[in-house]
Amino acid sequence: MKINSDIKKYFLRILWGTLVFCTLATIFYFRERAPKSTYGPIESIAINENGEGYVSSLACMECHPEITKNHLQTAHFNSSSISDTLNVLGSFEKGKNLYDLNELVAFNLVEKQNSLFQEAFTKKDSQPIYSLKFDITIGSGSKGQSYLTWIGDGLYQQQISYYTPTDSWINSPLYPKNLFVKPRPVVQKCIGCHATFAKPLESNPQSNRYSKSQMVYGIDCERCHGPAADHVNYHLDNPEIENARFLGSFQNLNRQKRLDACALCHSGLEEKNYGGTLKFEFGQRLDYTHNIPPKGEELDVHGNQYGLLIQSECFKKSENMDCITCHNPHKKERGNSVKFNAICIECHSEKIEECQTNRKSNVEDCITCHMPVSPSKSMMISSGIGDSITPLYVRTHLIKRYIENL
DSSP states (O other): OHHHHHHHHHHHHHHHHHHHHHHHHHHHHHHHHSOOOOSOOOOOSEEOTTSOEEOOGGGGTTTOHHHHHHHTTSTTGGGEEEOOTTTOOSOOSTTTSEEEOSSSEEEEEEEETTEEEEEEEETTTOOEEEEEEOOEEESOSSSEEEEEEEETTEEEEOSEEEETTTTEEEEOTTSOTTOOOOOEEOOHHHHHTTEEEEEESSSOTTOOBEEEEEEEEBSOHHHHHOOOHHHHHHHHHOTTOOSOOSSOOGGGSOHHHHHHHHHTTSSOOOGGGTTGGGTOOTTOOOSSOOOOOSSGGGSOTTTOHHHHHTTSHHHHTOSSOOHHHHOOTTSOOTTOHHHHHHHHHHHHGGGHHHHHHHOSSOTTOHHHHHSOEEEEEEEEEBOSTTOOOEEEEEEOOOOSOOGGGO
16 A cells, blocks of 8 residues: 555656646747737937936837827827928028018028028118027927027027918017017927927926927827836837736826816916926826806917817716817817717707708808807917018817807
8 A cells, every 4th residue: 555655646746747847838938929029128218307208109109000100190299390391381492581570670581501590680781680590390380380499408489480371481479560579488388388398407487498308399199198118118028918007098087187188288378387288297187277267258269279168068068078079189180170060960960950040051060150260369470561460360169159150
């Protein structure tokens, strides 16, 4: 009996050892055959005060090619970029590159030394006043563009901008008409709504000093989902893991936080929030009260889409309506009235008959009547000497019945 028992134990040890070996060998085999990233770690191009790294939307391309490709075409992504001959839309051809500011001063827009410049000079004797380089282009060009220049580590807006509807150079919005003034400092609130990240060199939100090497241009993926260095490098190293790590998702936010992500830049120039655009993080609740007048008509159509929307009956009567109900931030949808009208009809199909009675034209064109293009009171432009100041037209987000459109 003792011999048989020893033999049994011996064979059991062999069997157990074989099972352990086979298990470990199987794990090792499949681990080695699992997909491996051929990319090394992606280095951050900017780091915020919390030590989180930005890598830009291009780092998203490998895993999200279609979304990234579409997003690169949006006005958000193209809201700022390093100036070059491709993204500066105004003409530098002789005869088209002169802006006549007033009786004393004019501007030449010139290309030289592989760069673009705005050059102010006296009209009487053609004496140069200054020559400032186009360093940063602000605006996708859907309505126009403005241009920034570095003077040391200070960032300034130039006096001459571009206006798309007339395909011409104009006096920059908010610059006094026909008056030559110094370049205007670009404070943190301004750059924070046109770039994903800029690292200030001073804590004062009215400062215009930034680190040139710590800029992430355009409103890219990381502006809405948070700095992505940890996310990208983790998933490049672990491609088999499908659940997103180290990145924010709008699906996990309540409605007010989803709205706040847009209201940060689309709720007007709230003084209490100056500088906050550069500190705002994904999923935060805005820490100031939106200054919304009792009547939406008092809000300007430029820059306060949030304030107008929340006073609309459509919004008040809905529990879930927010900005992305109508806007897909991943796609270029400007001018796609068919898509936007279809969203209206989803909830208001019963109104088609009423519209048929009141209007003789296309009854499915909801936004033309209920969200008309309206003149801005704050964004005015001047095209030169003798020209009147004209408003920039923007589609209102105060959704209602406008009697004049019926």
